[in-house]
Amino acid sequence: MIEIDKITRLYNGVPAVDAVTMTIETGTVTVIVGTSGSGKTTLLRMINRLEEPSSGEVRINGESTLTIKPHILRRRIGYAIQGHGLFPHHTVARNIGAVPELLNWSADKISARVDELLTLFSMEPETFRNRYPGELSGGQQQRVGVARALASRPDLLLMDEPFGALDPVIRTRAQDDLRRIQKQLGSTIILVTHDMEEAIRLADRVAVMDSGQLVQHGTPAEIITRPATEFVADMVGRVERPLRLLSLVPVSELVEEGVAEGEALPVEASLRDALSACLWTGRAAVPVEQDGVLVGRVTFEAIRARARARAHP
Amino acid sequence: MRIGTFLRPALTLLLLALVLRPVWFTPLFAPFASAGGPVIYERASLLSLSISHLGLVAAASAAATLVAVTLAILVTRPAGAAFLPLSRTITNMGQTFPPVAVLALAVPALGFGAGPTLVALFLYGLLPIFENAIVALSTLPPATMEAARGIGLNRWQQLVRVELPLALPVTLTGIRLSVVIALGTATLGSTVAARTLGEVIIAGLLTNNTAFVLQGGLIVGLFAVLIYDALVQLETRLVRRTGG
Numbered sequence: 001m002i003e004i005d006k007i008t009r010l011y012n013g014v015p016a017v018d019a020v021t022m023t024i025e026t027g028t029v030t031v032i033v034g035t036s037g038s039g040k041t042t043l044l045r046m047i048n049r050l051e052e053p054s055s056g057e058v059r060i061n062g063e064s065t066l067t068i069k070p071h072i073l074r075r076r077i078g079y080a081i082q083g084h085g086l087f088p089h090h091t092v093a094r095n096i097g098a099v100p101e102l103l104n105w106s107a108d109k110i111s112a113r114v115d116e117l118l119t120l121f122s123m124e125p126e127t128f129r130n131r132y133p134g135e136l137s138g139g140q141q142q143r144v145g146v147a148r149a150l151a152s153r154p155d156l157l158l159m160d161e162p163f164g165a166l167d168p169v170i171r172t173r174a175q176d177d178l179r180r181i182q183k184q185l186g187s188t189i190i191l192v193t194h195d196m197e198e199a200i201r202l203a204d205r206v207a208v209m210d211s212g213q214l215v216q217h218g219t220p221a222e223i224i225t226r227p228a229t230e231f232v233a234d235m236v237g238r239v240e241r242p243l244r245l246l247s248l249v250p251v252s253e254l255v256e257e258g259v260a261e262g263e264a265l266p267v268e269a270s271l272r273d274a275l276s277a278c279l280w281t282g283r284a285a286v287p288v289e290q291d292g293v294l295v296g297r298v299t300f301e302a303i304r305a306r307a308r309a310r311a312h313p
Numbered sequence: 314m315r316i317g318t319f320l321r322p323a324l325t326l327l328l329l330a331l332v333l334r335p336v337w338f339t340p341l342f343a344p345f346a347s348a349g350g351p352v353i354y355e356r357a358s359l360l361s362l363s364i365s366h367l368g369l370v371a372a373a374s375a376a377a378t379l380v381a382v383t384l385a386i387l388v389t390r391p392a393g394a395a396f397l398p399l400s401r402t403i404t405n406m407g408q409t410f411p412p413v414a415v416l417a418l419a420v421p422a423l424g425f426g427a428g429p430t431l432v433a434l435f436l437y438g439l440l441p442i443f444e445n446a447i448v449a450l451s452t453l454p455p456a457t458m459e460a461a462r463g464i465g466l467n468r469w470q471q472l473v474r475v476e477l478p479l480a481l482p483v484t485l486t487g488i489r490l491s492v493v494i495a496l497g498t499a500t501l502g503s504t505v506a507a508r509t510l511g512e513v514i515i516a517g518l519l520t521n522n523t524a525f526v527l528q529g530g531l532i533v534g535l536f537a538v539l540i541y542d543a544l545v546q547l548e549t550r551l552v553r554r555t556g557g
Binding site for chain 1: 454470474478
């Protein structure tokens with residue numbers, strides 16, 4: 001459990017982060033969203049003490065981070081940033097093994113871990129181990145950056161706009177990968193972004209920052225349906241609101257008996273995908289399949305009813 | 314590059330022949346010799362002069378590199394930033410002082426011989442290395458530096474594992490400039506009795522023997538060209554590995 005306790009950072013007497021208190025459960029993804037200058041990155045950087053708090057403290061599993069030397073603390077916390085920040089003069093293997101090397105793991109253990117991570121990120125170890133970052137595509141560099149952050153199995157992974165430099169198609173894939181890997185490893189992740197879409201896609205809990213203050217901390221559904229301030233409502237977007245809400249609900253929740261015309265959707269698809277399919281092809285219902293077998297359908301009416309029920313609970 | 318593959322061995326052979334078998338070139342230099350005077354410099358072996366010349370340059374450049382890079386590291390740390398203007402002034406002064414003046418001033422203190430030459434070459438070599446090392450160390454990719462700090466490298470590890478290797482190619486450019494300047498400037502050392510290839514040139518000037526001047530000049534020039542070329546190749550190789 002990570003406890004952020006009344007943490008404040010002043011720049012020339014002006015608070016960039018103003019008495020933020022927040023508790024993060026182990027094994028969850030928390031996404032901090034805000035506009036630029038909202039203090040979200042400063043808040044993140046105070047967790048591994050790249051910025052020193054002016055007052056307040058962070059506790060990881062009850063232990064104050066102020067009692068540990070900063071560089072020792074950072075070896076226990078994974079850190080991935082926008083533009084990956086890989087070491088251009090080291091191979092992929094050395095980049096990923098950087099933190100285990102600092103922690104004096106044996107060479108065998110490091111190389112086994114490197115191969116394991118490359119495989120986890122769908123990169124063939126034989127092919128990529130000895131390449132230099134300059135020889136990789138943007139998406140591959142970013143994956144190596146996240147692999148490096150995960151290498152020593154840290155208690156906590158901090159990510160600062162990790163997908164900011166990727167083009168939209170690759171970004172969506174990288175987000176799916178991160179979600180899959182997080183579920184598999186059970187890591188605790190705190191991620192900073194300015195993109196509400198990304199926040200809703202990835203988060204168990206969303207924290208919205210505005211002018212240095214934490215204005216709301218809750219599940220994505222809460223943020224969408226009960227925004228605490230006008231600012232949160234604006235971040236969610238009034239027009240996108242119902243669609244974002246539908247994107248949180250899998251089709252499986254509304255599957256009913258019956259048949260429908262046209263191309264089928266997988267059960268893992270969201271209601272937003274189903275709605276889109278209905279609108280695009282003018283159908284009143286879409287068939288749903290699980291592992292290639294039809295299991296029923298989802299109707300336009302049911303989606304509409306669900307959207308209304310979720311919006312006004 | 315293709316012209317280099319042919320020119321490089323050719324120039325190297327020419328240089329070796331000039332240093333090791335100067336007599337071969339008698340017909341070539343004869344027209345430039347003073348009437349009745351010697352054509353080929355034989356007062357000292359050209360090989361031993363070359364070795365001593367290169368030795369002086371290597372020693373002075375190594376010392377200049379050590380001092381300039383250390384200074385550059387210190388003034389690019391947050392704590393040393395205040396000394397940046399001062400250290401710039403000092404190294405600039407080293408460059409503006411003409412080497413001949415340094416020689417003249419150093420002789421009373423250090424006597425004749427290699428000493429004053431080393432001092433002059435050292436002072437003259439500081440600036441290019443210092444300036445390049447500062448540029449290299451202060452323009453490192455910010456994301457890489459942030460990551461280096463963020464994954465838990467301490468100050469010393471950041472410097473040794475990340476900053477210095479990444480700053481190496483640009484620093485090497487400064488070292489190259491400094492070495493080439495020193496190769497030429499070292500000839501002046503022979504005016505204060507340092508053993509360098511300048512001895513041949515000065516002997517030629519004193520006796521109005523253009524053959525000696527050409528001989529000495531050619532050898533120094535070829536050394537400069539070939540060493541410059543070798544360092545350029547080393548840099549390209551480093552950039553290919555670290556850039557990307």
